[in-house]
Amino acid sequence: MKFQKRRANTKQEIPTASMPDIVFMLLLFFMVTTTLREYDVMVHYKLPEAKAIEKIENKRLIQYVWVGAGNRIQINDSIVKLSEIEPLMYAKRQALPNVIISLRIDKGVDMGLVTDIQQELRKAYCLRINYSTTLKI
Protein backbone atom coordinates (compact mmCIF):
# COMPACT_ATOMS: atom_id res chain seq x y z
CA MET A 1 0.00 0.00 0.00
CA LYS A 2 1.26 3.35 -0.92
CA PHE A 3 0.93 6.27 1.45
CA GLN A 4 0.11 9.54 -0.07
CA LYS A 5 1.53 12.61 1.48
CA ARG A 6 -1.24 14.87 2.55
CA ARG A 7 -0.39 18.43 1.86
CA ALA A 8 -2.47 21.32 0.76
CA ASN A 9 -1.35 22.54 -2.56
CA THR A 10 -1.59 26.22 -1.78
CA LYS A 11 1.43 28.45 -1.85
CA GLN A 12 3.32 28.87 1.35
CA GLU A 13 4.88 32.25 0.83
CA ILE A 14 4.04 35.51 2.47
CA PRO A 15 3.52 38.19 -0.14
CA THR A 16 6.36 40.62 0.27
CA ALA A 17 5.63 43.01 -2.53
CA SER A 18 4.17 45.65 -0.25
CA MET A 19 6.89 45.33 2.32
CA PRO A 20 8.88 48.37 1.14
CA ASP A 21 5.79 50.55 1.37
CA ILE A 22 5.08 49.46 4.89
CA VAL A 23 8.64 50.09 5.85
CA PHE A 24 8.58 53.51 4.25
CA MET A 25 5.46 54.39 6.16
CA LEU A 26 7.00 53.36 9.43
CA LEU A 27 10.14 55.27 8.60
CA LEU A 28 8.17 58.34 7.76
CA PHE A 29 6.12 58.02 10.90
CA PHE A 30 9.14 57.89 13.12
CA MET A 31 10.92 60.61 11.23
CA VAL A 32 8.04 62.93 11.69
CA THR A 33 7.23 62.17 15.28
CA THR A 34 10.73 62.36 16.65
CA THR A 35 11.81 65.74 15.35
CA LEU A 36 8.97 68.07 15.95
CA ARG A 37 10.17 70.06 18.89
CA GLU A 38 10.27 73.78 18.39
CA TYR A 39 12.39 74.58 21.37
CA ASP A 40 15.14 72.84 23.18
CA VAL A 41 13.77 72.55 26.65
CA MET A 42 16.63 72.88 29.05
CA VAL A 43 14.74 72.61 32.28
CA HIS A 44 13.46 69.47 33.88
CA TYR A 45 9.77 69.62 34.62
CA LYS A 46 6.81 67.41 35.34
CA LEU A 47 3.42 68.96 34.82
CA PRO A 48 0.68 68.65 37.42
CA GLU A 49 -2.55 66.84 36.60
CA ALA A 50 -6.00 68.37 36.57
CA LYS A 51 -9.50 67.52 35.40
CA ALA A 52 -11.21 70.81 34.58
CA ILE A 53 -8.91 71.82 31.76
CA GLU A 54 -9.40 73.73 28.56
CA LYS A 55 -7.68 73.61 25.24
CA ILE A 56 -5.86 76.60 23.85
CA GLU A 57 -7.34 76.83 20.41
CA ASN A 58 -4.96 79.26 18.82
CA LYS A 59 -1.46 77.90 18.82
CA ARG A 60 0.08 80.98 17.28
CA LEU A 61 -0.71 83.14 20.25
CA ILE A 62 1.13 81.00 22.72
CA GLN A 63 4.36 82.02 24.39
CA TYR A 64 5.82 79.37 26.62
CA VAL A 65 7.50 79.90 29.93
CA TRP A 66 9.13 76.87 31.48
CA VAL A 67 9.96 76.63 35.12
CA GLY A 68 11.75 73.53 36.18
CA ALA A 69 13.22 71.94 39.23
CA GLY A 70 15.86 74.13 40.82
CA ASN A 71 13.83 77.23 39.93
CA ARG A 72 15.31 77.52 36.46
CA ILE A 73 13.21 79.69 34.18
CA GLN A 74 13.37 79.29 30.44
CA ILE A 75 11.88 81.56 27.80
CA ASN A 76 12.37 80.90 24.09
CA ASP A 77 15.73 79.17 23.93
CA SER A 78 17.55 80.45 26.93
CA ILE A 79 17.55 80.33 30.68
CA VAL A 80 16.60 83.72 32.05
CA LYS A 81 16.62 85.50 35.36
CA LEU A 82 13.46 86.65 37.05
CA SER A 83 14.21 90.29 36.32
CA GLU A 84 14.60 89.58 32.61
CA ILE A 85 11.06 88.33 32.20
CA GLU A 86 9.41 91.72 32.09
CA PRO A 87 11.34 93.27 29.14
CA LEU A 88 11.18 89.99 27.20
CA MET A 89 7.48 89.65 27.69
CA TYR A 90 6.83 93.30 26.99
CA ALA A 91 8.56 92.92 23.64
CA LYS A 92 6.52 89.81 22.96
CA ARG A 93 3.32 91.65 23.75
CA GLN A 94 4.27 94.44 21.36
CA ALA A 95 4.53 91.90 18.59
CA LEU A 96 1.47 89.88 19.60
CA PRO A 97 -1.06 91.99 21.47
CA ASN A 98 -3.25 89.16 22.70
CA VAL A 99 -0.54 86.70 23.57
CA ILE A 100 -1.37 83.81 25.87
CA ILE A 101 1.36 82.83 28.27
CA SER A 102 1.49 79.11 28.79
CA LEU A 103 3.18 78.39 32.08
CA ARG A 104 4.79 74.99 32.11
CA ILE A 105 5.76 74.72 35.71
CA ASP A 106 7.10 71.74 37.57
CA LYS A 107 4.87 70.19 40.22
CA GLY A 108 7.26 70.83 43.05
CA VAL A 109 8.06 74.49 42.49
CA ASP A 110 7.22 76.85 45.37
CA MET A 111 4.31 79.23 44.90
CA GLY A 112 6.56 82.13 45.86
CA LEU A 113 8.40 81.87 42.57
CA VAL A 114 5.19 81.36 40.60
CA THR A 115 3.77 84.53 42.10
CA ASP A 116 6.93 86.45 41.35
CA ILE A 117 6.67 85.40 37.71
CA GLN A 118 3.03 86.39 37.65
CA GLN A 119 3.93 89.79 39.04
CA GLU A 120 6.46 90.24 36.24
CA LEU A 121 3.85 89.21 33.69
CA ARG A 122 1.40 91.69 35.13
CA LYS A 123 3.98 94.44 34.83
CA ALA A 124 4.48 93.49 31.20
CA TYR A 125 0.71 93.51 30.66
CA CYS A 126 0.66 89.87 29.64
CA LEU A 127 -2.53 89.10 31.46
CA ARG A 128 -3.85 86.00 29.73
CA ILE A 129 -2.12 83.01 31.21
CA ASN A 130 -2.63 79.30 31.15
CA TYR A 131 -1.27 76.87 33.70
CA SER A 132 -0.26 73.95 31.56
CA THR A 133 -1.49 70.66 32.99
CA THR A 134 -2.04 67.16 31.78
CA LEU A 135 -5.40 65.43 31.96
CA LYS A 136 -6.00 63.41 35.06
CA ILE A 137 -7.61 60.13 34.18
Added chain:
Amino acid sequence: MIKKRKIAEATIPTSSMADIAFLLLLFFLVATTIDVDTGIGLVLPEYVKDVSTVEVPKNRMAAVLINANGDVLMDGKPISIYQVKDNLKPRIISKIDLPKNKKLIVSVKTDRKTKYNSYIQALDQIKSAYFEVRDEYSNQNYGRKYNDLPEDEQKVVQEKIPIIISIAEPEKVKQ
Protein backbone atom coordinates in the same frame (compact mmCIF):
# COMPACT_ATOMS: atom_id res chain seq x y z
CA MET B 1 -0.32 50.32 -48.79
CA ILE B 2 0.43 52.40 -45.76
CA LYS B 3 1.56 50.47 -42.84
CA LYS B 4 -0.08 51.40 -39.59
CA ARG B 5 2.52 52.66 -37.20
CA LYS B 6 2.39 51.08 -33.85
CA ILE B 7 1.80 53.72 -31.16
CA ALA B 8 4.12 53.43 -28.24
CA GLU B 9 2.41 52.97 -24.93
CA ALA B 10 2.11 56.30 -23.15
CA THR B 11 0.47 55.56 -19.84
CA ILE B 12 1.80 56.57 -16.46
CA PRO B 13 1.84 53.68 -14.03
CA THR B 14 -0.82 54.54 -11.49
CA SER B 15 -0.77 51.49 -9.33
CA SER B 16 1.46 53.14 -6.72
CA MET B 17 -0.58 56.32 -6.64
CA ALA B 18 -2.66 55.08 -3.73
CA ASP B 19 0.43 54.36 -1.71
CA ILE B 20 1.84 57.80 -2.38
CA ALA B 21 -1.44 59.37 -1.39
CA PHE B 22 -1.51 57.38 1.80
CA LEU B 23 1.99 58.47 2.62
CA LEU B 24 1.08 62.09 2.13
CA LEU B 25 -2.05 61.69 4.19
CA LEU B 26 -0.09 60.09 6.96
CA PHE B 27 2.47 62.82 6.80
CA PHE B 28 -0.06 65.57 7.24
CA LEU B 29 -1.99 63.68 9.87
CA VAL B 30 1.12 63.40 11.92
CA ALA B 31 2.62 66.79 11.20
CA THR B 32 -0.35 68.86 12.32
CA THR B 33 -0.24 69.63 16.06
CA ILE B 34 0.33 66.46 17.94
CA ASP B 35 0.38 67.71 21.48
CA VAL B 36 -2.57 69.91 22.22
CA ASP B 37 -1.93 72.53 24.82
CA THR B 38 -4.27 71.96 27.67
CA GLY B 39 -4.38 73.72 30.95
CA ILE B 40 -6.23 75.95 33.33
CA GLY B 41 -6.79 79.38 31.84
CA LEU B 42 -6.78 82.50 33.95
CA VAL B 43 -6.68 86.24 33.39
CA LEU B 44 -4.42 88.17 35.71
CA PRO B 45 -5.49 91.54 37.04
CA GLU B 46 -3.75 94.61 35.71
CA TYR B 47 -0.70 95.82 37.55
CA VAL B 48 -1.35 98.87 39.68
CA LYS B 49 1.13 100.45 42.03
CA ASP B 50 -1.16 101.67 44.78
CA VAL B 51 -3.54 98.93 45.58
CA SER B 52 -6.76 100.26 46.92
CA THR B 53 -8.70 97.75 48.93
CA VAL B 54 -12.38 97.33 48.42
CA GLU B 55 -14.49 95.83 51.15
CA VAL B 56 -16.36 92.83 49.92
CA PRO B 57 -19.26 91.51 51.97
CA LYS B 58 -18.43 88.25 53.62
CA ASN B 59 -21.21 86.21 52.06
CA ARG B 60 -19.86 87.04 48.61
CA MET B 61 -16.45 85.62 49.37
CA ALA B 62 -15.24 82.07 49.47
CA ALA B 63 -11.72 82.12 50.78
CA VAL B 64 -9.51 79.14 50.04
CA LEU B 65 -6.26 79.17 51.93
CA ILE B 66 -3.52 76.66 51.28
CA ASN B 67 -0.56 76.34 53.56
CA ALA B 68 2.91 74.99 52.92
CA ASN B 69 1.89 71.42 53.75
CA GLY B 70 -1.00 71.45 51.31
CA ASP B 71 -3.68 71.73 54.00
CA VAL B 72 -6.74 73.67 52.93
CA LEU B 73 -8.74 76.11 54.99
CA MET B 74 -12.04 77.15 53.42
CA ASP B 75 -13.87 79.96 55.18
CA GLY B 76 -12.14 79.11 58.40
CA LYS B 77 -12.88 75.39 58.28
CA PRO B 78 -10.09 72.91 57.63
CA ILE B 79 -11.14 70.58 54.81
CA SER B 80 -9.51 68.17 52.42
CA ILE B 81 -8.49 69.55 49.05
CA TYR B 82 -10.96 67.25 47.29
CA GLN B 83 -13.89 68.63 49.29
CA VAL B 84 -13.46 72.12 47.87
CA LYS B 85 -15.69 71.37 44.89
CA ASP B 86 -18.60 70.01 46.91
CA ASN B 87 -18.40 72.88 49.37
CA LEU B 88 -18.33 75.45 46.62
CA LYS B 89 -21.13 74.14 44.39
CA PRO B 90 -24.13 74.99 46.60
CA ARG B 91 -22.73 78.45 47.14
CA ILE B 92 -22.40 79.08 43.41
CA ILE B 93 -25.90 77.72 42.78
CA SER B 94 -27.43 79.95 45.43
CA LYS B 95 -26.05 83.01 43.65
CA ILE B 96 -27.19 82.23 40.10
CA ASP B 97 -30.18 84.56 40.18
CA LEU B 98 -28.46 87.41 41.95
CA PRO B 99 -27.32 90.51 40.02
CA LYS B 100 -23.85 90.77 38.59
CA ASN B 101 -22.27 92.61 41.48
CA LYS B 102 -23.39 90.02 44.00
CA LYS B 103 -21.92 86.88 42.45
CA LEU B 104 -19.52 84.70 44.35
CA ILE B 105 -15.84 85.55 44.41
CA VAL B 106 -13.46 82.71 45.08
CA SER B 107 -10.25 83.87 46.58
CA VAL B 108 -7.23 81.58 46.51
CA LYS B 109 -4.40 82.40 48.80
CA THR B 110 -1.23 80.42 49.22
CA ASP B 111 1.90 80.55 51.24
CA ARG B 112 5.20 81.27 49.53
CA LYS B 113 6.30 77.76 50.39
CA THR B 114 3.17 76.06 49.09
CA LYS B 115 3.86 73.55 46.38
CA TYR B 116 2.62 74.47 42.93
CA ASN B 117 0.85 71.13 42.66
CA SER B 118 -1.51 71.79 45.57
CA TYR B 119 -2.33 75.19 44.14
CA ILE B 120 -3.24 73.61 40.80
CA GLN B 121 -5.34 70.96 42.55
CA ALA B 122 -7.28 73.69 44.34
CA LEU B 123 -7.77 75.68 41.14
CA ASP B 124 -8.89 72.49 39.43
CA GLN B 125 -11.49 71.87 42.13
CA ILE B 126 -12.81 75.41 41.84
CA LYS B 127 -12.96 75.25 38.07
CA SER B 128 -14.74 71.90 38.07
CA ALA B 129 -17.27 73.24 40.56
CA TYR B 130 -18.05 76.08 38.17
CA PHE B 131 -18.13 73.80 35.13
CA GLU B 132 -20.51 71.38 36.84
CA VAL B 133 -22.84 74.16 37.89
CA ARG B 134 -22.79 75.53 34.35
CA ASP B 135 -23.57 72.10 32.95
CA GLU B 136 -26.45 71.60 35.37
CA TYR B 137 -27.86 75.02 34.63
CA SER B 138 -27.63 74.47 30.87
CA ASN B 139 -29.25 71.07 31.22
CA GLN B 140 -32.17 72.50 33.15
CA ASN B 141 -32.75 75.45 30.86
CA TYR B 142 -31.70 74.28 27.43
CA GLY B 143 -31.62 70.53 27.79
CA ARG B 144 -28.04 70.30 26.67
CA LYS B 145 -24.62 70.47 28.19
CA TYR B 146 -22.80 73.78 28.29
CA ASN B 147 -20.26 72.85 25.66
CA ASP B 148 -22.96 71.82 23.18
CA LEU B 149 -24.86 75.09 23.40
CA PRO B 150 -24.71 77.68 20.63
CA GLU B 151 -22.58 80.68 21.33
CA ASP B 152 -25.29 83.15 22.30
CA GLU B 153 -26.75 80.75 24.84
CA GLN B 154 -23.29 80.09 26.23
CA LYS B 155 -22.98 83.82 26.76
CA VAL B 156 -26.19 83.85 28.79
CA VAL B 157 -24.95 81.03 30.98
CA GLN B 158 -21.61 82.77 31.34
CA GLU B 159 -23.36 85.88 32.53
CA LYS B 160 -25.45 83.92 35.00
CA ILE B 161 -22.48 81.98 36.32
CA PRO B 162 -19.32 83.99 35.87
CA ILE B 163 -16.07 82.49 37.04
CA ILE B 164 -14.47 85.01 39.35
CA ILE B 165 -11.29 83.77 40.90
CA SER B 166 -9.09 86.14 42.79
CA ILE B 167 -5.49 85.20 43.32
CA ALA B 168 -4.23 86.84 46.45
CA GLU B 169 -0.56 87.46 46.88
CA PRO B 170 1.10 84.98 49.15
CA GLU B 171 2.22 86.11 52.52
CA LYS B 172 5.84 86.16 53.47
CA VAL B 173 6.75 83.24 55.63
CA LYS B 174 6.75 84.32 59.21
CA GLN B 175 9.76 83.22 61.12
